[in-house]
Amino acid sequence: MPESVAAKSVEGQTAVASVAAQLTDLIYAEMTPGLSLPSEAEMATRYGVSRVTIREAIKMLAGRGLVEISRGRRAVVSEPSGKALGEFLGWIVQYDPKGMFDLVEVRMSLEIKSVSLAAKRATRPALAGIENMMQGMRDAGRRLEESEGDLAIERRFHQCDVGFHEAIALASGNRVITSLIEAMSVPLERSFFMSRRGKVLRGLPLESTIAAHEKILDCVRKRDSQAAEIAMRQHLEESARDMRAAFDNRPATVKT
Amino acid sequence: MPESVAAKSVEGQTAVASVAAQLTDLIYAEMTPGLSLPSEAEMATRYGVSRVTIREAIKMLAGRGLVEISRGRRAVVSEPSGKALGEFLGWIVQYDPKGMFDLVEVRMSLEIKSVSLAAKRATRPALAGIENMMQGMRDAGRRLEESEGDLAIERRFHQCDVGFHEAIALASGNRVITSLIEAMSVPLERSFFMSRRGKVLRGLPLESTIAAHEKILDCVRKRDSQAAEIAMRQHLEESARDMRAAFDNRPATVKT
DNA sequence: AGACATAACTTATATGATAAGTTCAAGGTT
DNA sequence: AACCTTGAACTTATCATATAAGTTATGTCT
Numbered sequence: 160m161p162e163s164v165a166a167k168s169v170e171g172q173t174a175v176a177s178v179a180a181q182l183t184d185l186i187y188a189e190m191t192p193g194l195s196l197p198s199e200a201e202m203a204t205r206y207g208v209s210r211v212t213i214r215e216a217i218k219m220l221a222g223r224g225l226v227e228i229s230r231g232r233r234a235v236v237s238e239p240s241g242k243a244l245g246e247f248l249g250w251i252v253q254y255d256p257k258g259m260f261d262l263v264e265v266r267m268s269l270e271i272k273s274v275s276l277a278a279k280r281a282t283r284p285a286l287a288g289i290e291n292m293m294q295g296m297r298d299a300g301r302r303l304e305e306s307e308g309d310l311a312i313e314r315r316f317h318q319c320d321v322g323f324h325e326a327i328a329l330a331s332g333n334r335v336i337t338s339l340i341e342a343m344s345v346p347l348e349r350s351f352f353m354s355r356r357g358k359v360l361r362g363l364p365l366e367s368t369i370a371a372h373e374k375i376l377d378c379v380r381k382r383d384s385q386a387a388e389i390a391m392r393q394h395l396e397e398s399a400r401d402m403r404a405a406f407d408n409r410p411a412t413v414k415t
Numbered sequence: 416m417p418e419s420v421a422a423k424s425v426e427g428q429t430a431v432a433s434v435a436a437q438l439t440d441l442i443y444a445e446m447t448p449g450l451s452l453p454s455e456a457e458m459a460t461r462y463g464v465s466r467v468t469i470r471e472a473i474k475m476l477a478g479r480g481l482v483e484i485s486r487g488r489r490a491v492v493s494e495p496s497g498k499a500l501g502e503f504l505g506w507i508v509q510y511d512p513k514g515m516f517d518l519v520e521v522r523m524s525l526e527i528k529s530v531s532l533a534a535k536r537a538t539r540p541a542l543a544g545i546e547n548m549m550q551g552m553r554d555a556g557r558r559l560e561e562s563e564g565d566l567a568i569e570r571r572f573h574q575c576d577v578g579f580h581e582a583i584a585l586a587s588g589n590r591v592i593t594s595l596i597e598a599m600s601v602p603l604e605r606s607f608f609m610s611r612r613g614k615v616l617r618g619l620p621l622e623s624t625i626a627a628h629e630k631i632l633d634c635v636r637k638r639d640s641q642a643a644e645i646a647m648r649q650h651l652e653e654s655a656r657d658m659r660a661a662f663d664n665r666p667a668t669v670k671t
Numbered sequence: 672a673g674a675c676a677t678a679a680c681t682t683a684t685a686t687g688a689t690a691a692g693t694t695c696a697a698g699g700t701t
Numbered sequence: 702a703a704c705c706t707t708g709a710a711c712t713t714a715t716c717a718t719a720t721a722a723g724t725t726a727t728g729t730c731t
Contacts, residue, residue: 209685212683254447334511336520430715456680487722487725
């Protein structure tokens with residue numbers, strides 16, 4: 160039997176690491192999202208290692224968000240998305256109690272850049288995407304006033320809020336911004352959910368939140384990037400204040 | 416004990432995914448960087464799955480940069496770092512020819528925020544870290560003028576350049592910024608290296624680059640965050656112009 | 672005390688087997 | 702002709718077991 164020539168090409172590296180690196184190169188060089196990797200068996204013979212080794216290498220790529228795995232099908236190259244990155248940000252934010260505030264601080268910069276670019280570059284369909292989310296917020300807001308405290312609707316509202324910002328990022332035409340904002344929404348969403356369960360309600364009235372978004376959308380429509388920046392900054396500062404306030408009178412539910 | 420209760424708790428999820436999720440929770444909840452996970456055998460019995468399943472789950476975490484693996488030792492929880500994130504950014508930037516410019520665009524926002532915070536918050540040792548990198552640039556710059564075109568020294572110069580910006584990010588006291596800037600330097604470094612090999616030299620004279628950094632450092636020392644922002648913006652805009660220019664008259668060297 | 676051999680633990684990889692998904696086409700029914 | 706069924710071929714998911722080769726701790730011997 161051929162003794163795994165390719166796999167051990169670099170001394171001191173494990174076969175799994177080597178295969179993972181080679182697969183990464185392969186994907187970068189000659190594959191695009193949606194395409195399938197070869198079958199495990201085929202790769203195993205190609206790289207001269209066992210199926211186990213191949214599987215572990217693929218799991219590594221999956222952890223990085225480079226491929227998606229599902230049973231019965233070959234691994235598929237992923238569309239780049241912020242989700243995997245979001246997990247990572249969660250990890251960074253984890254330790255520090257002030258980690259979430261760090262995140263909000265960064266988010267402010269990015270969102271301002273994002274909306275500024277969006278005002279300059281948004282295409283028609285991108286604009287429609289933003290308006291769609293805005294409409295979703297209005298609807299959820301209306302229904303939320305009628306049935307007070309419905310958590311499902313509240314969740315829907317929050318999703319549209321997040322979606323609004325993601326749509327703006329998309330409209331910016333900058334993929335890096337899109338991914339980063341998408342990523343940041345992951346830990347933020349988690350934090351929202353937890354604060355919700357901890358009975359810490361958002362202090363901001365709905366109309367105020369909706370009006371702020373409406374204002375931002377309006378600036379983007381008018382292609383006034385400076386005004387858009389200002390509107391976004393105000394909106395985020397307000398919601399950061401709110402978050403901070405919620406954080407301060409929080410420990411009511413724990414002991415002390 | 417029942418048959419792998421924990422592993423298959425959520426229907427429709429594979430055992431590997433389930434174990435990976437549980438390990439992630441475990442790490443988030445009660446572990447800190449440097450600690451070791453249990454041995455594979457122990458986890459296998461604990462979660463009621465085979466060693467293979469445990470190994471694949473761990474490989475996923477390793478792909479995310481959550482743990483580090485080495486032979487003979489148990490997996491160790493990683494220090495959060497931008498490196499894994501950098502790979503991811505590389506992936507995002509990969510397709511788009513303008514991806515690198517998107518990255519530079521985002522970097523500008525973050526670096527400005529970074530230096531602004533650093534000017535306000537930098538501690539003594541953090542400042543020393545920045546000064547250290549500055550000194551490194553000066554040294555490398557001097558030696559670079561004497562021995563023209565030494566690639567090793569040039570590389571050293573570039574490392575200090577990157578290190579300078581990372582030191583500022585560190586001084587900002589914002590972990591998210593630190594990680595993101597560290598992450599962005601990965602694809603940027605790769606791009607630098609490639610353009611270097613393609614004989615596309617930086618057009619900027621050394622003194623100009625050094626002076627720009629000197630100026631930034633000075634502003635941080637004086638705790639003048641506004642001036643620091645301006646200096647950083649100028650520096651980055653200049654280097655972006657340079658990069659764009661280098662990119663434009665590029666294809667002459669491709670095939671050789 | 673210090674060097675060195677060794678046992679105990681641990682990960683890396685391979686082989687072979689079984690179960691359970693997906694895909695696709697042949698053939699039967701309406 | 703359009704629609705469903707069925708099964709074969711392919712593919713991944715998981716397991717059990719075995720061997721090799723690292724790391725660490727426990728000694729003993731000088």
